[in-house]
Amino acid sequence: MRHCCQFKADDIYYLNDTDLFSSRILSVGFCPVCQKPVAELIEWRFDGVMNKQSVSGINAQNMLIQFQNDIVYSVRELNYKKLKSKPYGWKYGLNRSDKNGRIRQYACDFYGNKELVKSI
Numbered sequence: 001m002r003h004c005c006q007f008k009a010d011d012i013y014y015l016n017d018t019d020l021f022s023s024r025i026l027s028v029g030f031c032p033v034c035q036k037p038v039a040e041l042i043e044w045r046f047d048g049v050m051n052k053q054s055v056s057g058i059n060a061q062n063m064l065i066q067f068q069n070d071i072v073y074s075v076r077e078l079n080y081k082k083l084k085s086k087p088y089g090w091k092y093g094l095n096r097s098d099k100n101g102r103i104r105q106y107a108c109d110f111y112g113n114k115e116l117v118k119s120i
């Protein structure tokens with residue numbers, strides 16, 4: 001994203017398609033120089049023309065409110081869900097025995113997620 005300087009978006013929202021536009025992405029973040037909220041909308045018109053709108057301050061807030069109902073998911077939410085859900089990506093097995101001597105086999109990922117596969 002860009003305002004006083006180039007900076008990384010704090011969150012990225014994926015929006016529903018409209019009649020005219022698809023692949024709509026709304027990035028939001030705070031300018032590290034002036035601390036203003038910045039929102040940047042990028043969407044593709046049906047004829048392949050890109051529409052880019054970048055606003056800051058109160059207009060950034062308004063843009064977010066305007067598109068609030070169009071949000072399908074956000075990157076931050078997705079990451080949060082990943083961290084809170086079943087293991088994904090690279091997995092490794094882990095065996096634990098409980099106090100009754102049963103072995104519990106878990107599939108684990110590298111994000112701290114654990115899922116019981118079976119107990120023997």
Ligand SMILES: [Zn+2]
Nearest residue numbers: 003004031034
């Ligand atoms: Zn700025």
